[in-house]
Amino acid sequence: MTNTKAEYNAFLAECPSRQLLDRISNKWAVLILCALGGDTSAAPQAMRYSELARLLVGVSQKMLTQTLRALERDGLLTRTVTPTVPVTVTYELTALGLSLHHLTRGLRQWAQHHMPEVLTNREKHDARAS
Amino acid sequence: MTNTKAEYNAFLAECPSRQLLDRISNKWAVLILCALGGDTSAAPQAMRYSELARLLVGVSQKMLTQTLRALERDGLLTRTVTPTVPVTVTYELTALGLSLHHLTRGLRQWAQHHMPEVLTNREKHDARAS
Numbered sequence: 001m002t003n004t005k006a007e008y009n010a011f012l013a014e015c016p017s018r019q020l021l022d023r024i025s026n027k028w029a030v031l032i033l034c035a036l037g038g039d040t041s042a043a044p045q046a047m048r049y050s051e052l053a054r055l056l057v058g059v060s061q062k063m064l065t066q067t068l069r070a071l072e073r074d075g076l077l078t079r080t081v082t083p084t085v086p087v088t089v090t091y092e093l094t095a096l097g098l099s100l101h102h103l104t105r106g107l108r109q110w111a112q113h114h115m116p117e118v119l120t121n122r123e124k125h126d127a128r129a130s
Numbered sequence: 131m132t133n134t135k136a137e138y139n140a141f142l143a144e145c146p147s148r149q150l151l152d153r154i155s156n157k158w159a160v161l162i163l164c165a166l167g168g169d170t171s172a173a174p175q176a177m178r179y180s181e182l183a184r185l186l187v188g189v190s191q192k193m194l195t196q197t198l199r200a201l202e203r204d205g206l207l208t209r210t211v212t213p214t215v216p217v218t219v220t221y222e223l224t225a226l227g228l229s230l231h232h233l234t235r236g237l238r239q240w241a242q243h244h245m246p247e248v249l250t251n252r253e254k255h256d257a258r259a260s
Contacts, residue, residue: 008242011161011170013188020248021241022157025234027148030155031141040141058143075251096247103236104155110230111151112138117226118150121205 023074028067030104031056036077036093037101039108044101046080046092076100153204158197160234161186166207166223167231169238174231176210176222206230 008017023029035055038044047055053064068091071077076097082088093101138147153159165185168174177185183194198221201207206227212218223231 027152
């Protein structure tokens with residue numbers, strides 16, 4: 001394989017990696033990867049649709065379904081249907097999804113960890129502006 | 131400082147870290163951090179508005195201005211106005227912005243590096259679906 005970093009450049013609008021970056025830098029995609037990657041458990045885990053919907057507070061059914069489908073199509077997760085009554089649908093990260101998870105976990109942890117500093121910065125900024 | 135990870139949880143809709151995660155997981159914010167963080171140069175660099183607009187191909191003036199303002203308010207970058215004729219406006223990452231840059235650079239590199247694999251996954255997926 002040739003050097004893919006030279007071939008693809010997300011700074012360019014027409015590059016496919018721009019659209020892929022758009023897909024993976026999206027709060028719902030990030031939170032789905034965090035959930036399946038094991039941020040709330042000891043290790044990566046398969047989760048049912050209903051479990052994801054409950055964990056990602058505020059996500060609409062349409063947005064969750066769309067994001068899961070896109071991540072499945074890109075090969076970041078697998079969707080498994082088990083013929084129980086009613087059927088059980090579970091989602092699990094692939095190796096590719098797991099390779100992205102350490103970055104999405106980092107984003108979530110960064111946001112949570114630096115929240116107090118950002119809140120202080122906003123107050124200072126708004127005080128200067130007024 | 132107490133454990134901020136326990137205090138903030140981006141899985142919760144009402145948590146401020148959810149909104150912060152939304153702001154930083156956004157392709158324009160990611161690409162601005164990549165640009166100022168030095169992905170296209172040897173080291174972090176100050177850049178003029180016009181340079182950013184040129185590098186981030188396809189970004190609208192409105193979106194670029196909005197994203198820069200939000201990142202400035204959060205304390206991720208500084209905006210400096212130099213009274214030249216016409217005035218020069220430059221943007222530069224703060225230490226906080228630099229601490230996020232290694233994650234946004236990782237996202238961009240991940241997208242560029244895994245693009246061939248994702249394209250193959252999409253083809254396979256669409257072939258199965260049809």
